Amino acid sequence: MQWTKRNEQPVYANRWFSVNLADVELPDRRHLDHFLIRLRPVAVATVVNRANEVLLLWRHRFITDSWGWELAAGVVEDGEDVAGAAARELEEETGWRPGPLRHLMSAEPSNGLTDARHHVYWADEGEYVGHPVDDFESDRREWVSLKLVPDMVARGEVPAATMAAALLLLHHLRLGQDGRP
Numbered sequence: 001m002q003w004t005k006r007n008e009q010p011v012y013a014n015r016w017f018s019v020n021l022a023d024v025e026l027p028d029r030r031h032l033d034h035f036l037i038r039l040r041p042v043a044v045a046t047v048v049n050r051a052n053e054v055l056l057l058w059r060h061r062f063i064t065d066s067w068g069w070e071l072a073a074g075v076v077e078d079g080e081d082v083a084g085a086a087a088r089e090l091e092e093e094t095g096w097r098p099g100p101l102r103h104l105m106s107a108e109p110s111n112g113l114t115d116a117r118h119h120v121y122w123a124d125e126g127e128y129v130g131h132p133v134d135d136f137e138s139d140r141r142e143w144v145s146l147k148l149v150p151d152m153v154a155r156g157e158v159p160a161a162t163m164a165a166a167l168l169l170l171h172h173l174r175l176g177q178d179g180r181p
Helices: 082-094 146-154 161-175
Strands: 004-013 017-025 031-039 042-047 053-061 066-070 072-075 096-098 102-107 118-123 126-128 140-145
Touching (some): 042 082, 042 096, 053 082, 053 146, 066 161, 096 118, 102 161
Antiparallel strands (some): 053 066, 096 126
């Protein structure tokens, strides 16, 4: 069944997102009002070192009042390419400049409400360039063994869906299904 958007009107907008109201026609021809959030693309990045440790941030999210492990992430600025934004965010939030980035995955974390697309990149090398400029983004930054990732996700220590999916994919790519390199 396909829903058809007949009209969409802005309700609120700022430089990061807009909230719109859409007139949606259902397959049985009924209409409903549906709010949606339009967002800039989000760039995400991390480094996995030779010891198969991934660089993570431990942070609090006030919206859900929860703590968890995340990858460095932020919106793509006007005129910026996504991989460049991912590298910038990683350096700003961790103090690590990544080596050549590889695209890992793209995801729509909440496509029933928003058009947000998260683009995740990773590097297998990085250079520490100093204390993070945006150190207010997290309580700490740590290298965590990829072997621990499945259990961390299962325990809810990686609450953000895109982050959990990306870490599980990195675990699979670097360690294989049995968890060994």
